[in-house]
Amino acid sequence: MSDPINQLVGRRIRLIRTARTLRQEDLAQALGVSTTQVQKYENGTNRVPASRLFKLSQLLEQPVGWFFDEPKGRYAVTAVDPEALQLAQTVMAISDTPKRAALLRLIHALARR
Missing domain, CATH: 1.20.5 (Single alpha-helices involved in coiled-coils or other helix-helix interfaces)
Structure with a gap:
């Protein structure tokens, strides 16, 4: 079973990637990893290293902390x-x-x- 934090970060990666209509292949190429690795990040199976998370934050134009923020409140969407x-x-x-x-x-x- 994967770590809940890895799952949260993965959901946030998928959320912003799909909102920006990026394919997993495009993100993988920009990060210098395989598409399978991006899938594992998004599923929370693999932990995203700090240096890669920093690069993701730059590519997706989100602060690093955003990947750890669980939405709260009335209109929260906890799944993509x-x-x-x-x-x-x-x-x-x-x-x-x-x-x-x-x-x-x-x-x-x-x-x-």
Whole structure:
């Protein structure tokens, strides 16, 4: 059984990689590892070395600490939900900032019921 911290870091890697529509192959090449190694990182099977985590943070434009932050609160997504990712990608594709903000207000209102 893999370590819970390795699983958390792996989920966060997968989350940001898919949100940025990067393939595992692309990330592997940028890190200088095999695609299998990226899969093992994302599954939490293998621990990500500190130097590689630092490189990941630079490639994915996230602070190192972000990989350890478990989302909390009402809207937390603890697993990488494909529908949540699709929604986030679609919303972020709206270039008109006021329209995107209006859509987010609508989503929040619907979530409150």
